Amino acid sequence: MIRPLLPRCARALRATSTAAARRPSHALPALPALPALPALPILSASASHAARRMYSIQPEAASTAKPVDVDPSKLVIHKTTNPKSLVDPSTLIFGRNFTEWTQTEGWRTPTIQPYQNLSLDPATCVFHYGFECFEGMKAYKDKAGNVRLFRPDKNMERFNKSAARIALPTFSPSALIDLITRFATLEERFIPDQRGYSLYLRPTMIGTQKTLGVGPPGSALLFVIASPVGPYYPTGFKAIALEATDYAVRAWPGGVGDKKLGANYAPCVLPQLEAASRGFQQNLWLFGPEQYVTEKELITHPLDGTILEGVTRDSILSLARERLAPEGWRISERKITMAALAEASAEGRLMEIFGAGTAAIVSPVRTISWKGKPVDCGLKEHEESGEIALRMKGWIEAIQYGDEEHDWSHVC
Amino acid sequence: MIRPLLPRCARALRATSTAAARRPSHALPALPALPALPALPILSASASHAARRMYSIQPEAASTAKPVDVDPSKLVIHKTTNPKSLVDPSTLIFGRNFTEWTQTEGWRTPTIQPYQNLSLDPATCVFHYGFECFEGMKAYKDKAGNVRLFRPDKNMERFNKSAARIALPTFSPSALIDLITRFATLEERFIPDQRGYSLYLRPTMIGTQKTLGVGPPGSALLFVIASPVGPYYPTGFKAIALEATDYAVRAWPGGVGDKKLGANYAPCVLPQLEAASRGFQQNLWLFGPEQYVTEKELITHPLDGTILEGVTRDSILSLARERLAPEGWRISERKITMAALAEASAEGRLMEIFGAGTAAIVSPVRTISWKGKPVDCGLKEHEESGEIALRMKGWIEAIQYGDEEHDWSHVC
Numbered sequence: 019m020i021r022p023l024l025p026r027c028a029r030a031l032r033a034t035s036t037a038a039a040r041r042p043s044h045a046l047p048a049l050p051a052l053p054a055l056p057a058l059p060i061l062s063a064s065a066s067h068a069a070r071r072m073y074s075i076q077p078e079a080a081s082t083a084k085p086v087d088v089d090p091s092k093l094v095i096h097k098t099t100n101p102k103s104l105v106d107p108s109t110l111i112f113g114r115n116f117t118e119w120t121q122t123e124g125w126r127t128p129t130i131q132p133y134q135n136l137s138l139d140p141a142t143c144v145f146h147y148g149f150e151c152f153e154g155m156k157a158y159k160d161k162a163g164n165v166r167l168f169r170p171d172k173n174m175e176r177f178n179k180s181a182a183r184i185a186l187p188t189f190s191p192s193a194l195i196d197l198i199t200r201f202a203t204l205e206e207r208f209i210p211d212q213r214g215y216s217l218y219l220r221p222t223m224i225g226t227q228k229t230l231g232v233g234p235p236g237s238a239l240l241f242v243i244a245s246p247v248g249p250y251y252p253t254g255f256k257a258i259a260l261e262a263t264d265y266a267v268r269a270w271p272g273g274v275g276d277k278k279l280g281a282n283y284a285p286c287v288l289p290q291l292e293a294a295s296r297g298f299q300q301n302l303w304l305f306g307p308e309q310y311v312t313e314k315e316l317i318t319h320p321l322d323g324t325i326l327e328g329v330t331r332d333s334i335l336s337l338a339r340e341r342l343a344p345e346g347w348r349i350s351e352r353k354i355t356m357a358a359l360a361e362a363s364a365e366g367r368l369m370e371i372f373g374a375g376t377a378a379i380v381s382p383v384r385t386i387s388w389k390g391k392p393v394d395c396g397l398k399e400h401e402e403s404g405e406i407a408l409r410m411k412g413w414i415e416a417i418q419y420g421d422e423e424h425d426w427s428h429v430c
Numbered sequence: 431m432i433r434p435l436l437p438r439c440a441r442a443l444r445a446t447s448t449a450a451a452r453r454p455s456h457a458l459p460a461l462p463a464l465p466a467l468p469a470l471p472i473l474s475a476s477a478s479h480a481a482r483r484m485y486s487i488q489p490e491a492a493s494t495a496k497p498v499d500v501d502p503s504k505l506v507i508h509k510t511t512n513p514k515s516l517v518d519p520s521t522l523i524f525g526r527n528f529t530e531w532t533q534t535e536g537w538r539t540p541t542i543q544p545y546q547n548l549s550l551d552p553a554t555c556v557f558h559y560g561f562e563c564f565e566g567m568k569a570y571k572d573k574a575g576n577v578r579l580f581r582p583d584k585n586m587e588r589f590n591k592s593a594a595r596i597a598l599p600t601f602s603p604s605a606l607i608d609l610i611t612r613f614a615t616l617e618e619r620f621i622p623d624q625r626g627y628s629l630y631l632r633p634t635m636i637g638t639q640k641t642l643g644v645g646p647p648g649s650a651l652l653f654v655i656a657s658p659v660g661p662y663y664p665t666g667f668k669a670i671a672l673e674a675t676d677y678a679v680r681a682w683p684g685g686v687g688d689k690k691l692g693a694n695y696a697p698c699v700l701p702q703l704e705a706a707s708r709g710f711q712q713n714l715w716l717f718g719p720e721q722y723v724t725e726k727e728l729i730t731h732p733l734d735g736t737i738l739e740g741v742t743r744d745s746i747l748s749l750a751r752e753r754l755a756p757e758g759w760r761i762s763e764r765k766i767t768m769a770a771l772a773e774a775s776a777e778g779r780l781m782e783i784f785g786a787g788t789a790a791i792v793s794p795v796r797t798i799s800w801k802g803k804p805v806d807c808g809l810k811e812h813e814e815s816g817e818i819a820l821r822m823k824g825w826i827e828a829i830q831y832g833d834e835e836h837d838w839s840h841v842c
Contacts, residue, residue, distance in 0.1 A: 133552075135549045135550055135551055135552070136549070136550055136551075136552055136557075137547045137548070137549045138547055138548055138550065139547055139548075140545075140547070140548055140634070140653055140655050141632075141655055144556070144557060145548075145556060145562055145634060145636055145692070146562065146564055146632075146634060146692055146695070147692050147695035147696050148560045148562065148691070148692035148693045148694070148695055148696040148697075149696045150557055150558065150560065150696075152558055182700075183697065183700060184696040184697060184699060184700070185696070185699040185700055185703065218642075220553075220558075220642060222552070222557060222558060224557055225696075230630075230632060230657070232695055232698070232699065232702075233699060233702075234699050234703060241552055243552050243553055245642070264684075265684065266684050266685075267682055267683065267684030267685050270679060270682040270685065271679065272676075272677065272678050272679030273678075273679050273682065273685075273697070274697045279560070279693075279696070279697070280557070280558055280559050280560035280692075280693070281560045281691075281692070281693035281694075281696060281697060282560070282693075283558070283559035283560055283644055284559050284560040284561045284562075284596040284597070284637075284691070284693060285560075285595065285596060285685070285686045285691070285693060286644070287596060287597040287644065287645060287646050288594075288595060288596070288597055290644075290645070291597065291646060
């Protein structure tokens with residue numbers, strides 16, 4: 019219920035090899051209805067007081083002809099006449115309290131307007147055939163009061179890839195960054211300036227053609243909704259327990275597991291509930307007879323089409339190559355099997371495992387249940403995080419909040 | 431744009447083995463925007479004149495507690511005050527012209543009311559995570575004027591399986607059949623009594639919880655929309671050309687390819703457009719290094735989790751066992767590779783291939799493009815259908831329209 023984007027995982031093996039991986043966001047679910055998960059830092063929702071707006075773009079025809087691209091110069095802003103009061107940042111929760119934009123007249127006239135329902139014909143293709151994709155990103159406020167986005171170009175690039183894969187229209191990345199920048203700036207009073215707080219942004223595109231035939235949607239809606247969010251771990255890290263999942267398969271070669279499509283999420287909820295019923299907060303998705311670990315490595319499973327092209331994953335790998343490699347670390351993108359991981363654990367070579375993602379940046383893992391037996395992930399009993407996860411979080415936050423000037427941070 | 435449900439394919443090998451298979455509906459797309467497909471019987475949409483209603487059920491909480499089941503005795507009917515005029519059956523098109531029901535107050539109070547838009551918060555989980563599943567079925571009118579459904583119990587069984595797989599609530603199959611019966615009876619004037627015409631019904635369930643967290647939806651909406659439809663092949667069969675697809679993979683063991691989820695459809699549109707760009711009307715989905723044919727066999731690929739549990743597929747297999755087996759046919763559900771199929775074709779053992787599904791019942795195939803080369807599917811130049819496809823269509827229509835009394839036909 020609470021976490022729009024979820025940690026991707028990484029791990030480090032002692033000796034000379036390091037490992038860092040990401041896990042798809044849907045596999046770190048909110049599990050709102052599962053009281054049996056005390057170790058999972060679920061933040062409960064409270065009443066929303068933020069001004070609600072959304073941003074949208076509705077092309078007349080998608081995929082059949084190249085639509086007119088997004089033109090930020092034509093932006094229309096309809097401000098709410100009933101603005102919401104600010105929320106005490108200490109009460110912020112992750113994922114609710116929307117602040118949004120919307121627009122209804124094609125790529126040509128983007129608008130920012132008060133949050134409101136979408137009114138759609140029940141035959142609209144988004145309800146029947148899964149024509150939907152999204153992104154997750156955040157706006158941060160630095161000490162000088164500037165609003166900053168973190169690597170928005172990466173999100174826009176992936177958003178376009180996801181849209182194109184399901185025959186939805188693409189758009190100019192710079193134009194949408196421009197619009198999101200104006201949206202975030204307009205709503206800057208909802209971005210708390212404390213470390214750990216931010217404005218979560220959810221760009222979403224849906225097919226809106228009214229038809230029960232299966233084909234490329236002739237129309238689409240692009241909207242951005244937003245929500246002020248607090249720290250993923252308000253009281254510090256809390257390492258989680260995973261269950262290695264081989265009875266269900268999330269993604270496969272030639273499939274769409276590397277795209278941020280709605281289609282990849284709903285099918286993961288049932289395995290998530292099964293893992294939860296046995297006391298595990300998350301699934302670790304295995305794949306194939308080799309049971310390759312496709313997630314949770316700093317080596318990280320390569321981008322072979324079965325995992326998402328995570329922005330945080332990419333950032334961690336880049337920082338590791340820049341800052342850990344000189345210390346003697348080896349940064350690898352290679353497959354690793356669950357058996358090899360268990361062996362490393364048994365031999366005491368497994369230092370730490372952590373997830374990575376926009377929501378938590380990093381999420382340490384204490385144990386993985388594999389074939390019914392726990393695989394210890396290297397944390398000491400009193401520890402909730404390993405050293406690499408902690409350092410990564412510090413490095414990335416310093417960039418996100420502008421304490422360190424870096425070209426990944428886009429000043430609005 | 432036009433075909434809610436699409437043919438599944440079947441084929442027959444000469445000698446002693448027969449083959450019958452189904453193909454998932456999304457792989458027989460409407461391709462509305464592709465003028466280069468003269469062989470595809472695309473029926474264009476016209477203005478709708480049918481009364482529009484929809485039926486829906488909205489539980490307060492799904493998956494967390496067993497919801498009160500559908501209670502047809504509480505049905506509320508809100509008739510439109512502005513009924514549509516009837517359409518000349520000869521002008522009917524497949525897939526538009528909705529006649530629907532809707533309801534907004536939980537499983538407890540199903541309603542039939544005029545067709546109208548759904549108003550949903552942009553953070554509703556159906557827009558982000560693919561919480562959606564559906565069914566396709568038809569109501570027929572027999573010579574005595576009775577309204578008939580074809581094997582609705584099979585559709586309800588599959589609908590519940592699909593819903594449960596993505597953590598949506600299930601319902602009493604008999605209660606929903608009861609409600610659909612009342613809906614179809616109420617709208618019986620929109621069901622033409624000619625052979626080939628019917629009322630297409632689209633039961634749909636979507637997750638409606640407002641949350642960006644990924645978890646089991648706490649609320650859902652079940653609605654049924656309908657549309658009068660004409661014959662899939664108004665001027666008789668027109669055999670189609672397929673392209674064997676191995677660069678994209680539709681389904682995987684352990685995945686959800688056997689469920690009727692929105693998630694399975696959008697990812698198939700791009701490969702469909704690619705095949706269309708080379709002049710093929712449909713994709714034949716291959717799977718794995720063996721390139722097993724997972725579709726279009728009367729043997730039919732077995733129900734191993736990668737293909738949909740097709741109602742027409744099941745009906746064809748049953749009729750084949752009952753009526754073809756005594757004639758010396760062998761009815762098999764087994765895997766067959768594309769190579770074996772090409773070999774049978776080269777050796778003149780391939781008699782015919784046809785798809786099967788609710789929309790067309792059967793859909794004959796003339797050729798399959800495999801590795802860039804055509805595999806002839808056994809039809810003579812002047813033929814648009816093989817003998818088995820023709821006989822199957824006749825047998826099934828006789829049951830659907832009540833010419834032959836059969837327990838598959840549910841009299842409303």
